[in-house]
Amino acid sequence: MNSLARQLSRDPNNEENKMMRAKIFLLTIAMAAPAWAIAQTTNTPSMERGKILYQKNMCVACHGTAGNGGERTSGPRLAPNVWPLEAMKTQMRNPRLDMPRYGEKFLSDSDLADIHAWLSTIKAGPKAKDIPLLANL
Numbered sequence: 001m002n003s004l005a006r007q008l009s010r011d012p013n014n015e016e017n018k019m020m021r022a023k024i025f026l027l028t029i030a031m032a033a034p035a036w037a038i039a040q041t042t043n044t045p046s047m048e049r050g051k052i053l054y055q056k057n058m059c060v061a062c063h064g065t066a067g068n069g070g071e072r073t074s075g076p077r078l079a080p081n082v083w084p085l086e087a088m089k090t091q092m093r094n095p096r097l098d099m100p101r102y103g104e105k106f107l108s109d110s111d112l113a114d115i116h117a118w119l120s121t122i123k124a125g126p127k128a129k130d131i132p133l134l135a136n137l
């Protein structure tokens, strides 16, 4: 390379260099995209799975079918206003009172994220005063 060419190649405003940088940039994104897409699909919590795991792991026995809380306060209401995932994880691994402990071996972080995703879809029911049958009692 002669000295002029070398100088050109270092010049950030040189059009050819700009073009090359743009191509490298686009190529990098194109190469990273499939890996990113795979990571997204495998890491996205599944609420369908969560609903099943909630039953399978017996959360339902103490916390009710829709996270509405168990009979005679066997387990508190979980939804709506679901605890943040991290707080839920702490409760699973080190329950603060009477709840049985769920170690990683029995309930993985990803299973818990699925349960959390499902609980988060549960909406508050209408207030008694907004249900005609109850409002007119």
Ligand code: HEC
Binding pocket: 054, 057, 058, 059, 060, 061, 062, 063, 074, 075, 076, 077, 078, 083, 088, 091, 095, 096, 097, 098, 099, 100, 102, 107, 115
């Ligand atoms: C044997 C009954 C029982 C089972 C089974 C159970 N829990 Fe609990 N859970 C409780 C009780 C009781 C508490 C109140 C705090 C404590 O005792 O540690 C609680 C607290 C919680 C809390 C904190 C909410 C709050 O307001 O205190 C979360 C979140 C939770 N449970 C989620 C789950 C999930 C998810 C499962 C299933 C993987 C599960 N629990 C299984 C009884 C149970």
